[in-house]
Amino acid sequence: MTAHALPRSAAEATIVKQFEALKAPPVSPRRAAAFERFAASGLPTRRVESWHYTDLRAAMTDAAPLAPSPDRAAIEASRALLAGRDKAGAARLVTVNCKFAPELSDVLPAGATAASREGRATGAKDAMASLVEAMSPDSLTVEITAGAVFSGPIEIVHLAVGEGAYSLYSLTEIALTAGARATVIETFLGAAPAVQRHAATMMKLAKGARLKHAAAVGDEPELHLESQLVELEAEAELNAFGFVSGGALTRRQIFANLIGADAKIALGGLALIDGTRRADTTIEVVHTAPRGVSREFYRSIVADDAIGVFQGKVVVSPGAQKTDGAMKSQAVLLSPRAQMNAKPELEIFADDVVCGHGATVASIDPEQIFYLQTRGIPKDEAVAMLLEAFGAEAIARVDDEALARGLRSRLAAWLAGRNAVGTTQNGTMEANA
Amino acid sequence: MLEIKNLHVSVHGKQILDGLSLTVRPGEVAAIMGPNGSGKSTLSYVIAGKPDYDVTAGEILLDGKNLLEMEADERAQKGIFLAFQYPIEIPGVATMTFLKASLNALRRARGEADLTTPEFMRRVREASQRLKVDQEMLRRPLNVGFSGGEKKRLEILQMTLLEPRFCVLDETDSGLDIDALRVVSEGVNALRDASRGFLVITHYQRLLDHIRPDVVHVMAKGRIVATGGPELALELEKNGYRDYAVQAA
Numbered sequence: 001m002t003a004h005a006l007p008r009s010a011a012e013a014t015i016v017k018q019f020e021a022l023k024a025p026p027v028s029p030r031r032a033a034a035f036e037r038f039a040a041s042g043l044p045t046r047r048v049e050s051w052h053y054t055d056l057r058a059a060m061t062d063a064a065p066l067a068p069s070p071d072r073a074a075i076e077a078s079r080a081l082l083a084g085r086d087k088a089g090a091a092r093l094v095t096v097n098c099k100f101a102p103e104l105s106d107v108l109p110a111g112a113t114a115a116s117r118e119g120r121a122t123g124a125k126d127a128m129a130s131l132v133e134a135m136s137p138d139s140l141t142v143e144i145t146a147g148a149v150f151s152g153p154i155e156i157v158h159l160a161v162g163e164g165a166y167s168l169y170s171l172t173e174i175a176l177t178a179g180a181r182a183t184v185i186e187t188f189l190g191a192a193p194a195v196q197r198h199a200a201t202m203m204k205l206a207k208g209a210r211l212k213h214a215a216a217v218g219d220e221p222e223l224h225l226e227s228q229l230v231e232l233e234a235e236a237e238l239n240a241f242g243f244v245s246g247g248a249l250t251r252r253q254i255f256a257n258l259i260g261a262d263a264k265i266a267l268g269g270l271a272l273i274d275g276t277r278r279a280d281t282t283i284e285v286v287h288t289a290p291r292g293v294s295r296e297f298y299r300s301i302v303a304d305d306a307i308g309v310f311q312g313k314v315v316v317s318p319g320a321q322k323t324d325g326a327m328k329s330q331a332v333l334l335s336p337r338a339q340m341n342a343k344p345e346l347e348i349f350a351d352d353v354v355c356g357h358g359a360t361v362a363s364i365d366p367e368q369i370f371y372l373q374t375r376g377i378p379k380d381e382a383v384a385m386l387l388e389a390f391g392a393e394a395i396a397r398v399d400d401e402a403l404a405r406g407l408r409s410r411l412a413a414w415l416a417g418r419n420a421v422g423t424t425q426n427g428t429m430e431a432n433a
Numbered sequence: 434m435l436e437i438k439n440l441h442v443s444v445h446g447k448q449i450l451d452g453l454s455l456t457v458r459p460g461e462v463a464a465i466m467g468p469n470g471s472g473k474s475t476l477s478y479v480i481a482g483k484p485d486y487d488v489t490a491g492e493i494l495l496d497g498k499n500l501l502e503m504e505a506d507e508r509a510q511k512g513i514f515l516a517f518q519y520p521i522e523i524p525g526v527a528t529m530t531f532l533k534a535s536l537n538a539l540r541r542a543r544g545e546a547d548l549t550t551p552e553f554m555r556r557v558r559e560a561s562q563r564l565k566v567d568q569e570m571l572r573r574p575l576n577v578g579f580s581g582g583e584k585k586r587l588e589i590l591q592m593t594l595l596e597p598r599f600c601v602l603d604e605t606d607s608g609l610d611i612d613a614l615r616v617v618s619e620g621v622n623a624l625r626d627a628s629r630g631f632l633v634i635t636h637y638q639r640l641l642d643h644i645r646p647d648v649v650h651v652m653a654k655g656r657i658v659a660t661g662g663p664e665l666a667l668e669l670e671k672n673g674y675r676d677y678a679v680q681a682a
Contacts, residue, residue, distance in 0.1 A: 366484070371521035373505035374481050374514070375535035375591065376542065382506075385534065389525025389574075 035134035090152030098170035111148030176209035205236035234260030440491035451655035467652035510542035512598025581608030618643030
C-alpha cells in the first residue's frame with residue numbers, strides 16, 4: 001500500500017493476508033491488478049470524495065474471516081430456508097456464501113443461461129468494487145439473449161449461512177445480448193449482525209436490450225457494500241431500483257456508463273433507516289454518447305439515531321449532446337436526531353443538454369397528520385399512512401408490477417414493525433463504528 | 434350538545450379568542466358570521482383539536498365531555514367533524530384508501546367490526562352519486578389536483594359517510610360556484626336531523642339561503658357579540674359588520 005498515506009489499519013492488514021492466502025493456485029493478472037487498485041488507496045476514508053459521508057476505514061475495525069465454501073450441511077440449511085419462502089419470480093437462482101448453487105436453482109428457459117464462470121474485468125475504479133473483483137475467483141454469470149421468454153422475473157437469492165463473523169465476496173454478472181429483455185431481482189438474505197458482505201453486480205446491456213432490475217437488502221449484516229457496474233450500449237434501457245431496510249452499515253454504489261447513443265437509465269431507490277443504522281446510496285451516471293436519458297429518484301425515511309446519505313453525480317461528457325438528465329433525492333426525518341446528507345452534483349461538459357437536480361429533507365407535514373386525525377385516524381396510524389404513501393411513490397418508479405408489489409409489502413412490513421414497538425423506540429443495533 | 438364556555442385562545446402569544454361562549458342544541462343549525470380576523474377559523478380548529486393553539490381558559494363540552502382533553506382523532510371518534518376551508522392535499526394516499534381507513538377507525542373506536550369491502554363500496558357509491566362526486570376522482574390521491582369545488586364536495590362526502598354527531602363547516606361556500614354550492618348545501622341538509630348539531634361558519638349570507646340556520650351568531654374580536662334568528666344574517670348582508678366591530682372594541 002505504497003500510495004497510502006495512513007498506516008495500514010487492522011482491517012486492511014487482514015484483507016492483505018486473506019488475499020495472499022487465496023494465491024494458491026496463483027490468481028489471474030486481472031485479479032492481481034484489481035487488488036492493486038484496492039491496495040493503492042486502502043479502505044476509503046472521508047478524504048475520498050465519493051466516500052465523504054461514510055468513513056469505511058473507521059467503521060471497519062477488522063475484516064472478518066472469509067466464509068468457507070458451503071458444505072453439504074450449508075446447502076441443506078439453505079434448502080430449508082428457501083422452502084419457507086415464496087418465490088419472488090418465475091425462476092430462482094441461488095448463491096450460498098457467494099457460490100452459485102445449481103442444485104438449489106431453477107433452470108432458465110431457452111435462450112438464457114446461468115453458470116459459475118471465471119469473472120470478467122469489472123472496469124471498477126472504486127476501491128471496494130475492485131476488492132470484490134480481486135477476492136472473487138468466479139462470478140455467477142447470467143446471460144440472456146433476445147430469444148429468451150420469461151413468464152416473470154428471475155430472482156437471484158444471495159444467501160448467507162453460518163454462525164458468527166465472516167466476510168462474503170460475491171461477483172454477479174447480468175449480460176443481455178442485443179435486443180434481449182429481462183427482469184431480475186437480487187435479494188440479499190440470511191446475514192446475521194457480524195457478517196461483512198461485499199457484493200458487486202455487473203450489468204452489461206448490448207444494443208437495444210432492456211433490463212428491469214431491483215435489489216433488496218433486508219437482512220442484518222454488520223456491513224453491506226454493494227456495487228453495481230452498469231454499461232449501456234446504444235438504445236439500451238435499464239430501470240434499476242434499490243430497496244434497503246436492514247444492515248448496520250449499508251452502502252449501495254452505482255457506476256453507470258451510457259456508452260451508446262440514445263441509451264436510457266432510470267435509477268430509483270427507497271431506504272428505510274432506523275435505530276443506529278447508516279445507509280449510503282452513491283451513484284455516478286456518465287453520459288458519453290449523444291441523446292442519453294437519465295433519471296434518478298431516491299427517497300429515504302430516516303428515524304431514531306439513523307443516518308442516511310445520498311450522493312448523486314451526473315457527468316455529461318463533451319460528446320454527449322442532447323443529454324436529458326434529472327435527479328431527485330427526498331428524505332423524511334422522523335426524529336430530531338436522525339440525519340440525512342444529500343449531495344447532488346452535475347458535471348456538464350457539453351453545451352446542448354437539459355439537466356436538473358433537486359434534494360429535499362423534511363419532517364412529516366403536521367397539517368397532513370392533523371387532517372387525518374380529524375377523520376378519526378389515530379396519530380400513529382396517520383403517520384404510517386403518510387410514510388407508506390411517501391415510500392410507495394418511490395416504488396411506483398419500478399416498472400414491473402410483480403416487483404413493485406413485493407417491495408410495497410416489504411415497506412408495509414417495516415412500518416408495521418415500527419408501529420408494533422412504538423415510533424419513539426431507540427434502535428437495538430450496535431453502532432458500527 | 435356543544436357548549437363552549439368562556440373560551441380564551443392564543444396563538445404564538447397573540448390572543449385570538451377572548452371569552453367566547455356559545456351553545457348549540459341537538460338538531461340545531463347555528464351560523465357564525467363575522468369579519469376577517471374575528472377568530473372564526475381559529476374557533477373551528479380549536480373545536481377539532483389542532484395542536485399549537487394555546488387554550489388559556491374556558492372549556493368545550495360535547496354531550497358533557499370535555500373535548501379539550503382529547504386528541505383530534507379522539508374528538509372525531511366522539512363525533513366531531515370539521516369540514517375544512519382549505520382541505521389538505523395528501524400525495525400518495527388514494528382517496529378510497531383514506532375513506533376506508535377513516536370509516537374503520539371510527540367503527541373500531543365504537544367497538545364495531547371493519548366494514549366489508551362490498552358494503553364500503555356500496556356506501557361510497559351511494560353518497561358520491563348524491564354529491565356528484567366522480568368515481569374516478571376517488572381513485573386519485575386525496576385532494577391532489579382537485580378543484581376547489583371538488584375538494585368541498587369531498588369534504589361533504591366524508592361528512593355523509595362518517596355520520597358525525599356534530600359538524601363544523603368552515604367557510605364551506607368559499608371557492609364554490611352556484612351549482613356546487615347547491616350540491617354541497619343539499620348534502621348538508623340531508624344530514625340534518627333532531628339529534629345532530631351544526632356550526633356553519635361563513636362570511637356571506639348566500640350559503641344561508643341554502644342551509645337555513647336556526648340561530649345566527651355574530652363574532653367579532655374573538656367573542657360572540659350578537660345572537661338572533663335568520664333575519665340577523667340578512668341585516669348583516671345589508672349593513673356589513675361595522676356596527677359590531679365598533680361595539681366589540
